[in-house]
Amino acid sequence: MLKDALKSERPTTPVEVLELVADAGAAGRALEIIGGGTKRSIGAVTGAAAVLSLAKLDKVVDYAPEELVLTAQAGARLSDLEQLVAAEGQMLPFEPPHLTGLLGSRGEPTLGGVLAANLSGPRRIRAGAARDHFLGFEAVTGRGEAVKAGGKVVKNVTGYDLSKLMAGSWGTLAVLTEVTIKVLPAGRTELTLLFFGLDDSRACELMAKAMNAPVELSGAAHLPTRTAARKPLKGEMAVTALRLEGFEASVAARTEALIAALKSFGRAEQLDAEHSREFWTQVREVEAFRGDKRPLWRISVAPASGWRVGEALSGDALYDWAGGLIWLLSQDDPAKVRGVVHALGGHTACYRGEGSGFEPVVGSLAALSARVKAAFDPNGVLNPGRMAKS
């Protein structure tokens, strides 16, 4: 791979990051910015002269469980942090997916990388996305300036909320060097209800009904028959799953309420805590679609419209976020995929396959986005090509 032939810089301090970016800017060279490098295949960077890896900026700066706040350098490994907070009975609320299996990538995802990609797992429907827990940061902009924004407390409105802008910018605005996130207590227990044999539209209806009940659902996913039949589930029928987390008595009461509210959808089976965890890890990591060569789309629409995507396009789908997130393996023409999703008011990203990447924003929003990019990185030093033309 040409990319691997690029010179790789692995700074060990934020000051070195600053110098590398400033030097690149002064010399008119572009940089590819990576954490663990596990998501490099999505929206590939073109024309970078070197790779800047944050992997050696991997320290935990401060973790105060009772303050619900964790500050770490951007290259801190996600799995290390998950263990760190789990030891205190806490969790990263947005349940970040690692996606290494799905993308066939080696290496360890980092906290900075998952925030830059704004990736969130099944709990997003209840707890919010990565961006919702991103409290503040230190970074080096494409201008070669070290900046900080936000704070290290859970509630703060001082100045613009630039953390939101960093989340989902895929390293095109600034190189994160240190990030602060909100953490939360993990549920004491969890339980999953499984419903079988529903078609996609009926499953979306069930998930909406469950979401609309006061039961604080923390997962709602649907695996249509062909998806459920694949590894690792190897089931015989479509599976629709609902997760409840919390204190034991509460989970029991909510389970009962949910079963009563969803009687018309058939009998529900229950997964205990251990099997529930296993199941939702598989959903989070989209394990059913590992190793398939077809193009893989990540599609976001209003949840109630989710099933229409599967209806209009060929291939295999996995629905998360109560129908609001669709992973689709499809050989349909990319223009057709985008057309169907746009007609439903949603948007796509292609995570694997030819033309992998993000779709450009259009119209006056494109001009505004370009001005925002120029505010941080006027000369295009950071990750050129990664987020299409935005």
Add this chain to the structure above:
Amino acid sequence: MPAPDVALIARKAEIVRALSRIVPGEGVIGHADGLVPFQSDGLSAYRQTPLAVVLPETTEQVSAVLAWCQANGVKVVPRGAGTSLSGGALPLQDGVVLGMAKFNRVLEIDLENRCAVVQPGVTNLAITDAVQADGFYYAPDPSSQIACTIGGNVAENSGGVHCLKYGLTTNNVLGCELVLMSGEVVRLGGKGFDAAGYDLMGVVTGSEGLLGVVTEVTVRLLPTPQMARALLLGFASVEAAGAVVGDIIAAGVIPAGLEMMDNPAIRAAEAFVGAGYPTEAAALLIVELDGPEAECAELAGHVRAIANARGATSIQVSQSEAERLAFWAGRKAAFPAVGRIAADYYCMDGTIPRRQLPHVLTRITEMAQSYGLGVANVFHAGDGNLHPLILYDADKSGELEKAEAFGADILKLCVAVGGVLTGEHGVGVEKRDLMGEMFNETDLACQQRVKCAFDPDLLLNPGKVFPRLHRCAELGRVHVHRGQVAFPELPRF
């Protein structure tokens, strides 16, 4: 504030005529009497009569007004209900106030997707009113929720007593229609969980009316919890109450609300509403739990045990909805209650790491003594958001200035212990000159370049948030040469 443009003020008649052509009928106010109600917002110590007020009714009118103002170099101050506590809607002598009150319709309720599309002038509480019969509500609940508008909530990223569990405005809005100063209309976000491209909705939320004017908002709705129960816990010391807050969270409980009041606040509230508060307690905690009955009962048991272990001097658990509301009545009336024991009060809004609470409250007491002013503290204890109420008398010469200096010292202390200047009220004009306590020039220049991307002529709500506004052309230069960054003398990390 920036020095008023005398030449522009002289063009008032022409400006009013031009705006009246865009918003006909009663849509433009130019005469002095009509402008009086717009002179200030919730931060009433600051007053300024605007050049004119324009009250558009459609997005097209907002777009045309902004485009005309940009073409003619006229500054614009957007305004919702005018309840800002930081002077976010304070008018400019040489600027037009853009009042959004006529945008007061709920456009769509989409329960399948648990969201509502509303106009920005709809009040926070009216959203809940529109959906509560269906078993839903809008979670953020700033104390001014009967009056404040959702457009203002987006501008300020408003919080409330329930944001520990349910988040601020930014965590509860999905999309908006935004008009830029150029008159361009953009749509950000939508009904889905995430949007394409940069999260501009995220940076517009909490931008204090400096980036654009919101003309439509899509908010997230939540199913109403089955029930709520509150505990009222009295303590002989602030330290004990603070420790209980930490213990509750360490036990894995995230209450829907977790409030603290100190003794002066307890006494003022009790004298005002007679909520049954223990007036001898040094600190009072209100812990609200919500969810199914079984959950409330289980968690109330945990909280009670924690409070006992820390030597609570009184413990009451609400046995009915009426009792729960009574527990809250004192807290919700804390500001007017304090208003009864002092001629005037000045409300601060810093956030601190909770472990710093005893230290910060001790320092505030010491500062109060040295300034010779009273202070009462109410505190969103769960998320560390402190509201010291400084008591003063504006009729006594020099007291307002003293109160402001005291307030600034409190906020500097918040930053010094690892906290921030404002948890939910915004920077506005009030804390503008303190921004340097948290951010250096490079940080502020970075934020201002975002402003320039949205409003290159700096015409939208100037004089707020930033201590100094640099011209965008000046900020646009790249100050880097061979690794030599601008402002090399400033600390970087």
